[in-house]
Amino acid sequence: xxxxxxxxxARTAAPQPQVQQRGGGSAFGAMLQQxxxxxxxxxxxxxxxxxxxxxxxxxxxxxxxxxxxAGSVSRAQAKGAKNILAMDTEKAFIxxxxxxxxITAITQEEMKExxxxxxxxxxxx
Numbered sequence: 001x002x003x004x005x006x007x008x009x010a011r012t013a014a015p016q017p018q019v020q021q022r023g024g025g026s027a028f029g030a031m032l033q034q035x036x037x038x039x040x041x042x043x044x045x046x047x048x049x050x051x052x053x054x055x056x057x058x059x060x061x062x063x064x065x066x067x068x069x070a071g072s073v074s075r076a077q078a079k080g081a082k083n084i085l086a087m088d089t090e091k092a093f094i095x096x097x098x099x100x101x102x103i104t105a106i107t108q109e110e111m112k113e114x115x116x117x118x119x120x121x122x123x124x125x
Contacts, residue, residue: 044070044073045102047101047103050093057110058107069095069102073100075123076123079121081097081121083096083097083103083118084122085116085122087125088125092105092106092111094106
């Protein structure tokens with residue numbers, strides 16, 4: 001407890017509330033967390049278009065698939081890619097890497113007849 005001496009009287013100060021910021025309790029910790037978020041996407045989000053395409057095409061979005069997509073984004077980001085095609089034998093996704101957002105979802109049948117443009121990388125899931 002902090003004691004203050006005022007003249008001849010000693011009194012105790014009321015305890016000050018502890019304010020702790022997320023990310024380590026300091027301004028530096030908060031700034032570090034912000035920078036880490038910029039370089040390491042926490043996860044991948046689906047655009048409204050991608051959600052509707054996945055539903056229409058019967059593509060199930062599972063936690064395992066989300067982890068694979070997030071890993072693809074991280075690997076593509078490390079190589080400097082901006083838009084990637086992430087695919088396996090059954091499905092493919094066009095992903096904007098800087099925003100970690102899935103733009104569209106495509107099935108195997110649709111992959112046979114499509115040409116993918118405006119991508120600068122491909123990642124196999």
